[in-house]
Amino acid sequence: MQSRSCHRGSTGALLAVVRIGVGLLWLQNVGWKTPPNFGRGDPPDGLYLSASYAVSDPVLPPFAWLMERFVLPNFTFFGWMVLLVEAALGAFLVIGLATRFWALIGIAQTVVIALSVLNAPHEWYWSYLLMLLVHVALFATAAGRYGGLDGLLRPEWELSRSWAARWLVRVS
């Protein structure tokens, strides 16, 4: 019995390490998304250059079409969206708040990144697959319940009748 609870404790601690590590990945990498032009210029760099690989080295033709017609011409708006989503991913995965929700957002964002740069020069496609799988693991294990605020605050949310608390119970 004691060894089983020790095992649960160490497994929980390792899940917390994984969640915080993935959060730091987003937190650090949002740093090179630089407004207001996000690298749009001559020559392009930063986020704009990464996004433009979706057109120059297409992975999925419909996605390349979408990027060419809608995203790249309106890049200031989409640059801000990327910055806000990735900053929130870093923020909430590190503290473990609404972790399952943010794990799903992380999966979606990883798919978008992969569809943009998978065929770009010098890319290792397994890195994006690993990113995807680690977010699936965070979702499947509800990783915020281990060393995160989800685990601490869930009892309070479960007692509350507010819509916000009910939503947080579902996404934690």
Place this chain on the structure above:
Amino acid sequence: MNWYRQLDRAAIVLGLVSIMSAAFVFVHGTFQLVQIGTVGLVVALVLGLLAIAAGWLAERTLLIAAGVGFLLAATVQLVLLAGGGSGFLGGNASTFSLWLGLGAGLIAIGLVPRPEAIEEASQA
């Protein structure tokens, strides 16, 4: 351990994270997780100490004040970034992300009603 004490301990941990982030003022290159400038260093230390004091004293109002402080600092950093630079805070989007997380976390902890607050509400 008392559940409310665990909440206070979580607030102390968030405060410590802020204080530890101040070390990034000396770190550059690959392992620089966040960019902290001189004014950002003061923000990280002052608000981090406030969060620690709030957790230590189990003071809900201070917890929320520290959380709101971090969210305000995050918002100012974002506005400065929109202007095309780090501005007087000296941070980047990573700094915004860190302060957003610390602010949201402290406010989430601070919003939990404490026994004395519940008692006062029931008496009123």
